[in-house]
Amino acid sequence: MSPLTRTDAWQRLANESWDLLVIGGGATGAGVALDAATRGLNVALVERDDFSAGTSSRSTKLIHGGVRYLEKAVKEFDRSQFALVRDALRERAVLIKIAPHLAKAMPLVTPLYNWLQVPYFMAGLKLYDGLAGKANLAPSRFVDAKEALERFPMLKADGLRGGVVYYDGQFDDARMNVAIALTAQEEGATILNHAEVRSLLKEDGKVRGARVYDRLGGEEVDVRARLVVNATGPFSDAIRRMDDPHVEPMLTASSGIHVILDKRFSPPETGLLIPETEDGRVLFLLPWEGHTLVGTTDNPADIEPHPKATEDDIEYVLRHVRKYFSVPVERSDVLSSWSGLRPLVSDPHAADTARLSRDHVLNIAPSELLTIAGGKWTTYRKMAYDVVDKAAELAGLDVGPVRTADLPLVGGAAFSATGAGELQERYGLDADVASHLHYAYGDRAGQVAAIAQSESLSARLADAHPILEAEVRYVALEEAACTTVDVLARRTRLAFLDQEASIAAVPRVNELLGDLLGWDEAQRDADRADALAYLV
Ligand SMILES: Cc1cc2nc3c(=O)[nH]c(=O)nc-3n(C[C@H](O)[C@H](O)[C@H](O)COP(=O)(O)OP(=O)(O)OC[C@H]3O[C@@H](n4cnc5c(N)ncnc54)[C@H](O)[C@@H]3O)c2cc1C
Numbered sequence: 001m002s003p004l005t006r007t008d009a010w011q012r013l014a015n016e017s018w019d020l021l022v023i024g025g026g027a028t029g030a031g032v033a034l035d036a037a038t039r040g041l042n043v044a045l046v047e048r049d050d051f052s053a054g055t056s057s058r059s060t061k062l063i064h065g066g067v068r069y070l071e072k073a074v075k076e077f078d079r080s081q082f083a084l085v086r087d088a089l090r091e092r093a094v095l096i097k098i099a100p101h102l103a104k105a106m107p108l109v110t111p112l113y114n115w116l117q118v119p120y121f122m123a124g125l126k127l128y129d130g131l132a133g134k135a136n137l138a139p140s141r142f143v144d145a146k147e148a149l150e151r152f153p154m155l156k157a158d159g160l161r162g163g164v165v166y167y168d169g170q171f172d173d174a175r176m177n178v179a180i181a182l183t184a185q186e187e188g189a190t191i192l193n194h195a196e197v198r199s200l201l202k203e204d205g206k207v208r209g210a211r212v213y214d215r216l217g218g219e220e221v222d223v224r225a226r227l228v229v230n231a232t233g234p235f236s237d238a239i240r241r242m243d244d245p246h247v248e249p250m251l252t253a254s255s256g257i258h259v260i261l262d263k264r265f266s267p268p269e270t271g272l273l274i275p276e277t278e279d280g281r282v283l284f285l286l287p288w289e290g291h292t293l294v295g296t297t298d299n300p301a302d303i304e305p306h307p308k309a310t311e312d313d314i315e316y317v318l319r320h321v322r323k324y325f326s327v328p329v330e331r332s333d334v335l336s337s338w339s340g341l342r343p344l345v346s347d348p349h350a351a352d353t354a355r356l357s358r359d360h361v362l363n364i365a366p367s368e369l370l371t372i373a374g375g376k377w378t379t380y381r382k383m384a385y386d387v388v389d390k391a392a393e394l395a396g397l398d399v400g401p402v403r404t405a406d407l408p409l410v411g412g413a414a415f416s417a418t419g420a421g422e423l424q425e426r427y428g429l430d431a432d433v434a435s436h437l438h439y440a441y442g443d444r445a446g447q448v449a450a451i452a453q454s455e456s457l458s459a460r461l462a463d464a465h466p467i468l469e470a471e472v473r474y475v476a477l478e479e480a481a482c483t484t485v486d487v488l489a490r491r492t493r494l495a496f497l498d499q500e501a502s503i504a505a506v507p508r509v510n511e512l513l514g515d516l517l518g519w520d521e522a523q524r525d526a527d528r529a530d531a532l533a534y535l536v
Contacts, residue, residue, distance in 0.1 A: 006480070009190050010214060014221035016190075018044045019397055020388075021210060021225035023197045023239055026056035027177050027377050029231030031384035031404075033191060034184035038407060039388060039399040043189045044223065045181070046212050048196030049305070050486045052177035054233050056377060057490055058340025060258065060284055060296055063096065063103055063169030063378045065089035067273065068282050070128055084359055086131040088378045092169045093135035095378070099179060099409045100417070101442030103171035105137040106286070108271040109152045109163045111324060118142065118162065121275065125166040140166035151270050156326045170271070170286065173377060174490040175440060178479055179409040180380075186410065194482055200228065200242045200369070207243055207369040216482055226395045229387055230371040234303045234341040243369045250363060251373055253302070253341040257309035258295030259317050260335045260497055265292040265327070274320055283320050290432070290466075291335065291497050294321060301341060306534065309337035336499040345374040362386055368394060381405070411442025419445070427453055436466035440492075441474075448474045461508060462501035467492045472512040482517075484509045484531040495535060506531045 020036050022029045025047025036043040047053070065085040073081030096103045110121055125140040141164070148163035149155055181191050194215040201209035201222060209224040230239040237249045266272070271286040285294045297313050314337055321329045345361045360375030360383045370391060375383045385402045392399040408415075424434035427449040437445040452458040452470035461467045475481040475491035487509050488502050489495040495502040506528060514524045 006192070006482075009192050010195075010217070010219070010221070012190050013044055013046070013192060013195075013212065013223050016042065016044075018042050018209075018223065018225035019395070020044070020227055020229055020391055021046070021223055022229045022231055023210065024054075024231035024233060024235075025051040025177075025181055025191065025193055026054045026231065026233050027052070027173075027180065027380040028056075028233065028372055028375065028383055029229070030177055030180040030184060030191075031380040032229055032231055032372065032387050033189040034180050034187065034407075035381070035384040035388045035402065035404055036391075036399075037184050037187035037189040038403040039392075039401070041388070041392075041397060041399060043184075044225070045184065045189060045191045046195040046197060046210075046223070047191075047193045048215065050193045050483070050490055051181045051191075051480070052174040052490050054235075054305075055340045055342065056177045056233075057174035057496070058256075058258070058338055059173045059377050060256075061170055061173050061286065061288055061293065062284065063092045063171050065092065065128060065131065065168075065378075066376070067124065067128060067166075070131070071124060074124065074127070080359070082131065085128070086133075087382060088376060089128070089132035090135045091378050091381060092132070093137070094381065094405050095171065095176075096137075096169050098404070098407060099171070099176055099412045099442075101411050101415045101439050102176045102179065102409070103169055105167050106170040106269065106271055107138070107151070107165050107167055108273050108284075108286075109143070109148055109155075109165050110273045110275050111148055111152070111155050111163045112161050112275070113159045115161050117275070118164075121164045125164050128166060137167040137169070140164055152267060152272055154265060154267075154325050154327050155272075156324060166273075168271075169378075170288070172289070172440070172493065174493065176409070178490060179411060182410040182479060183407070187407075191480070193480055193486070197239065197242075200239075202367065205367060207365070207367045226397070227391050228369055229391065230369055231373075231387075233373065234343040236343065236371050236373045237303075240363075240365065240369065240371060243365055243367050247365070250361070250371065251303075251343050251345060252300065254298050254344055255301035255307055255313075255339050255341055256296035256298055257313040257317065257337060257339045258293055259309070259314055259337045260288075261292040261294060261329065261333050262335065263287065263291050265321075265325075265329065265333070272324070274324055277320055278316075283317070285321065289493055289497055298342075303341060307339040307341055309339045313337075313339070336496060336502075338496060343373050360386070362390055364390070364394065370394075411444050414443035419443075423449055429458075430466065432466040433460075433468060437468075437471075440471075444478075447478070457512075461492070461505045462494060462498065465494060465498065465501060467494055469508065469512060472509055473516060476513055476516050481513075484513060484527050485534045487513065488531065489534070499535060503532065503535050506535070
């Protein structure tokens with residue numbers, strides 16, 4: 001989306017009458033906008049920060065059924081939990097198909113140091129394969145200690161009996177979120193980031209729109225819609241209170257942190273599932289974007305826009321890595337850390353947030369405000385069509401069949417797995433840069449490489465990373481990036497990968513964006529200050 005398209009979208013937002021107005025541009029809201037647009041509805045989406053600025057950029061980056069949820073299903077013999085895992089495993093295959101540049105299958109090793117664990121994990125992971133049915137990525141299997149160590153050489157060898165190798169999906173969550181929003185736009189939706197809902201509009205007691213504030217331009221407009229969908233994740237209750245100040249809260253939140261370590265802490269293509277933490281959960285250690293991602297935690301938390309990882313949380317994660325690793329891991333090895341909030345559907349009687357339901361809930365208020373919350377990243381598509389089905393029923397709208405299972409996301413349609421080599425040759429790129437552009441932008445990578453060549457923007461934004469200055473221009477013009485943080489955190493992932501390098505890149509990103517968008521000195525200063533406040 002170019003800056004011009006933004007002005008245009010802002011005008012349309014105010015002037016048109018919409019079938020659906022979606023509040024929130026995370027995976028869920030973007031998914032609803034895409035589903036609605038592809039089924040013939042006139043839909044607008046507003047996001048108060050950036051697409052994926054909330055929980056959706058802060059996940060473990062796994063597209064999965066959830067081995068932990070499967071364990072829970074078995075222990076509690078809960079059929080609905082089995083169904084949740086099965087549905088998510090089917091979605092896993094769909095997402096890898098529609099976004100082959102951003103998502104892929106990845107093997108994970110579960111190391112076992114006790115023979116008694118072997119039948120337990122083997123049976124569990126075979127059940128996981130079985131639930132996936134035809135959508136299974138590859139069969140899980142037992143490997144002896146030697147092969148477990150070959151696959152994951154950082155593991156402690158002493159006492160290792162073997163491991164189970166199984167497969168799940170891995171993805172770039174924020175870029176996938178942006179791709180869903182951009183695909184919705186290509187299908188006719190109007191999408192706007194940095195546009196905040198400040199109050200709801202009512203007619204005869206029914207919610208029929210919202211007052212939306214442009215956080216970049218300072219303007220405020222009334223947006224009229226037949227129905228309003230609240231897809232604000234952990235913030236759902238705040239929107240529900242705009243409708244009814246006395247409404248019972250629906251959600252609690254739990255925080256989960258991740259840390260990023262150098263790539264030497266994981267092999268390039270295999271992840272590790274630490275099967276049991278001190279608090280009876282699992283922990284993942286995964287190769288991601290040329291680094292190692294470790295997480296997560298699960299602690300009751302306050303709901304706030306920018307939660308941060310605490311030192312205690314970071315130490316918790318490192319302690320578990322040390323327990324399983326033969327190589328030392330120090331606090332100074334942590335390149336960055338972040339925290340995300342899980343929106344959990346509340347059960348007032350549950351003391352432990354890990355026990356609350358991960359399934360989604362669709363709540364319809366007497367005012368017809370639809371709230372969709374909970375679920376998982378993996379199941380955003382399913383959540384989206386549930387909402388659109390319900391909205392169509394409620395408002396008597398005619399909708400076509402669900403099309404999103406076969407609709408490639410932006411960048412996916414003409415993606416070829418072997419394209420990085422061609423890109424490298426054609427534009428004379430370094431191999432790591434070609435690979436990064438290929439997987440981040442899919443079939444549009446050539447457009448970024450062409451900007452690098454023609455506009456002399458082929459320098460890296462940070463020496464140790466394959467991210468080019470040309471990307472700043474491309475994502476501002478084509479992907480609705482409006483601020484330095486949008487570029488560093490959600491279009492490129494530098495802010496998540498390397499805090500120091502990201503801080504060092506702020507002045508250059510700010511300069512490039514400021515020149516492109518015609519910022520005055522005050523705007524440049526404000527953007528730089530926001531970026532540093534976010535990153536430090
Ligand atoms: C630590 C952690 C790890 C996870 N790992 C995984 C995983 O590996 N795989 C998986 O499938 N799931 C995972 N999940 C779950 C998954 O990330 C979430 O279910 C999903 O991202 C929720 O998306 P959402 O769109 O509902 O919420 P969000 O992404 O939080 O989006 C809500 C949006 O609403 C916006 N908003 C709020 N108020 C307003 C307003 N007034 N006006 C306009 N916009 C507003 C916010 O800015 C935000 O962008 C994980 C969650 C956590 C916390």
